[in-house]
Amino acid sequence: MHPDESRRSKPAWHLFKVVSFILVVMAPLEEALLSPIEGALLATPASVVGTDVSGTGVASNAPPTALTQPALDRQIERVLENPEFNWRDPYSPAHRSKQKSFLDQLIFSIGQTLLSIGHALDRLWKWLLQTFDFKRAFAPPATSGTPLSSGIFNALAYLLWAALAGALILFIIRLRRLKATRRTTPASPPPIPNLADEEVTPDQLPDDEWSALAVQKIAAGEFRQALRALFLAILSLLASRRFIAVERWKSNSDYERELRRKAKNRADLLALFAQSRFGFERCWYGRDSVTLEALESYRGIYDRIKHAAISNP
Numbered sequence: 001m002h003p004d005e006s007r008r009s010k011p012a013w014h015l016f017k018v019v020s021f022i023l024v025v026m027a028p029l030e031e032a033l034l035s036p037i038e039g040a041l042l043a044t045p046a047s048v049v050g051t052d053v054s055g056t057g058v059a060s061n062a063p064p065t066a067l068t069q070p071a072l073d074r075q076i077e078r079v080l081e082n083p084e085f086n087w088r089d090p091y092s093p094a095h096r097s098k099q100k101s102f103l104d105q106l107i108f109s110i111g112q113t114l115l116s117i118g119h120a121l122d123r124l125w126k127w128l129l130q131t132f133d134f135k136r137a138f139a140p141p142a143t144s145g146t147p148l149s150s151g152i153f154n155a156l157a158y159l160l161w162a163a164l165a166g167a168l169i170l171f172i173i174r175l176r177r178l179k180a181t182r183r184t185t186p187a188s189p190p191p192i193p194n195l196a197d198e199e200v201t202p203d204q205l206p207d208d209e210w211s212a213l214a215v216q217k218i219a220a221g222e223f224r225q226a227l228r229a230l231f232l233a234i235l236s237l238l239a240s241r242r243f244i245a246v247e248r249w250k251s252n253s254d255y256e257r258e259l260r261r262k263a264k265n266r267a268d269l270l271a272l273f274a275q276s277r278f279g280f281e282r283c284w285y286g287r288d289s290v291t292l293e294a295l296e297s298y299r300g301i302y303d304r305i306k307h308a309a310i311s312n313p
Contacts, residue, residue, distance in 0.1 A: 013221055195225040195232075203246040204236035211302065214295075223290040224283065230295070230302050231280040234273070237302075241309045243269075254275050269308045276301045 193200045210233030217226035
């Protein structure tokens with residue numbers, strides 16, 4: 001075959017294939033669409049096609065009448081009303097409302113509930129405003145149009161509120177009076193330690209109270225106990241400045257070693273404490289007597305230790 005003829009025959013061949021494909025595909029679809037219509041037309045009542053059925057079920061021999069256009073249209077409409085042709089109906093809003101999702105129905109239900117609650121709260125608020133209206137409560141006697149019972153109930157409501165407020169005020173007044181008349185028990189002063197007891201510890205009193213107790217003992221002529229009170233004042237002072245830690249089991253030598261460890265750069269403080277410890281033990285545990293001059297000298301040592309402990313290193 002000539003090349004030109006081959007090129008001219010190709011379009012015709014392609015057109016033939018397309019037409020064949022369309023016929024093959026459309027044949028089942030045409031059969032599916034037209035078979036119900038043909039079946040309905042074949043089942044047309046005798047009154048439409050002109051046949052007459054007698055009471056005994058035998059067809060008459062009268063010639064069939066011609067099928068008119070209105071009758072054909074009515075029959076087609078009856079056929080198209082079958083459910084299998086519902087796909088032809090347009091998508092109407094009514095159909096759309098029938099297909100609302102569950103979420104839309106839930107949202108609509110919640111909205112209606114909130115709306116009803118809002119209306120109820122609005123009615124309650126209006127009722128409260130109407131109930132606690134001072135003008136209406138203390139207004140002149142009601143006229144024929146306003147019931148008298150409404151004003152009485154309003155007055156009773158205000159009396160109830162007034163009684164509640166009065167009870168609250170009385171409760172507050174009584175509470176304030178109770179606080180005012182409540183007598184605070186004065187704090188009892190700590191018992192005076194027995195200076196003759198070896199179990200007495202320096203932390204039982206501050207250093208200034210130990211010093212005041214020493215003054216009392218000097219005035220009473222108890223010089224030996226006054227000396228111990230001054231030594232306990234020195235230990236209490238050093239403990240308050242964290243140079244020593246008071247413990248019942250510690251001896252005076254233990255306190256001195258602890259002071260040397262914590263205040264090793266405070267030579268003046270160390271010398272004064274060693275002098276106070278030696279003077280106390282010589283009189284308390286030894287045979288030396290305590291005189292007023294010795295107490296005055298010992299009190300001077302206490303004052304210098306206090307000044308050295310308070311001053312910066």
